[in-house]
Amino acid sequence: MTDREFLEYVQAGGQVETTDWMPDDYRAKLIKFIEMHGNSELMGVLPEREWILRAPTLQRKLALTAKVQDEVGHSQLIYRVVEDLGKPRERCLDDLVSGKTKFHNVFHYPTKTWGDVGVIAWLVDAAAIISQKALLKCSYAPYARIMKKICWEESFHILHGRDVILTMMNGTDEQRELVQEALDRWWGPLMQFHGNPIPAEDDPMFVWRIKSQGNEEARQQFLDGYVPQIWELGLTVPDPKLRKNDDGVWEYGEPDWDELKHVVTGHGPKTQERLEFRRTFLEQEAWVRSVLLAEAA
């Protein structure tokens, strides 16, 4: 097969397996994309795990632990796919903590209150699920297959998030204030999450059918699904330009693309601290991995 034939094949809906021939560029782009996803699941764990320890009821403690556990599980599934494509897990983790590879913007920000816990599970996970559902059609079949399990598990997270938010909104003024304040802080990163609106035909991920959805399409889907949910609770969105026009298209204030670039290149408020935290534990437990690798006694 030539590169051209492969391109036509995937654009016609063809599926690719691990042992199939694939162009070097496809393999390289695939590894980079999937690795960033794995990095994001693993880094996303850190802001949330602090709140496991502070969860205000036993039920919330269990639900949040289970959610974070799922995310670790997702990173395991994802790094396995990357490893089968040719990049071992240890190298992925080394590149992550050394800052060579990236992870999604939302995981570079601090979490300040229990309101953040609710907003993240409700809205950040929702933004992620939209992208993840589009990946169910990825041309690379092993990745598409793990996305099924990932999407199924994420559906529990959204329920948990909604439950946390609704309980607070039905609670005291202080609790409602926690939610609004968290939403005010997270709105900017949420709007940046799906990336600049580059046309699909210019996006190599879309050309290779790794992604089946353009960035703007994903963002519109997010706004369409979740702005009504936000407004119906009496919450406000910190964007005076946000409205749905007569054509059904959401208009909004231009997201800060400079902030996005700045953050994902390793300059987010919590980036270095979190990478350092990961690095510390990786180093501290290297001996355990050596023991696991050693021949069984």
Add this chain to the structure above:
Amino acid sequence: MIYEVFRQERKGVAFAHAGSLDAPDATFAEAFAREQYGRRQESEALWVVSREAIHAVGDFADELNKTYHRVDGYSLKAKLKEARERAGTA
């Protein structure tokens, strides 16, 4: 070592490939598989198999048009019509 996990969603259905994991031995692989594929009671049973034990088979040759092996290799419509006309049952 890489282990492949097959899961049976409920009694009676076939085991299907669910994913793979990295474990030092079969005991660890079993413990890990239980949690990754069973913590929500989503599986009736699992098979955990070392990747080395699996023989991948593919590349089937189909060069000489074996119509007798395919459903579309049997064109009965015309023959049935003729047989019915002969028997007067058309």
Add this chain to the structure above:
Amino acid sequence: MNARELLEIADDELILGWRDSEWTGIAPSLEEDVAFSSIAQNEIGHARALYELAARELGTTADELAFDRDPGDYRSAPLVEQRRMDWAHTIARHYLYETADELRLEALKQDEDPEIAGLAAKMDREEQYHRLHARMWADRLRDEPRFRQALEEVWPLALGVLPAEQRAALAQRVEREPVAAVERNGHSDDLRELWEEMTMVRRSVPGATW
């Protein structure tokens, strides 16, 4: 067994579950991270079930028992209160605690109260998996000096988890010489620090529903 005695076991499970849940996201391997998190969740689940039983007798709720007592009123053993974030220590504690708990549950399954006996049987069925997991790791690490050292360190505290009459049986089961146990009296700074963090959201809006 009465409510106060149940609180001892519930507090052990709660605090240990809290400690174990701290590994979520940072365990030595991703696969182990997922597995160990389930164990932590089960422990919290056991604590909750025990608190619910005690709560009925004491006229309160499980969450109130878990969160709203003064740190000095918790009846947890020093073993579970230690905070170390070191895998050798975690597995040493896990292995010894699970074996001690096995003995404790054997006794509890014989309790005259059918609800307590029934709950003990349910917990024991889940704990079977914890024991397998602990033994699997203890076996893997048995030649590691750090692990042997960790076992030495936590052994006196592990003995203190059980009432005096069950300690010889524990020593026999793990094939160690009995030593003077560290008893359940008073609490460490580790517990107060944990309690502060554990209750900070709950205390931020007292009486609220979360």
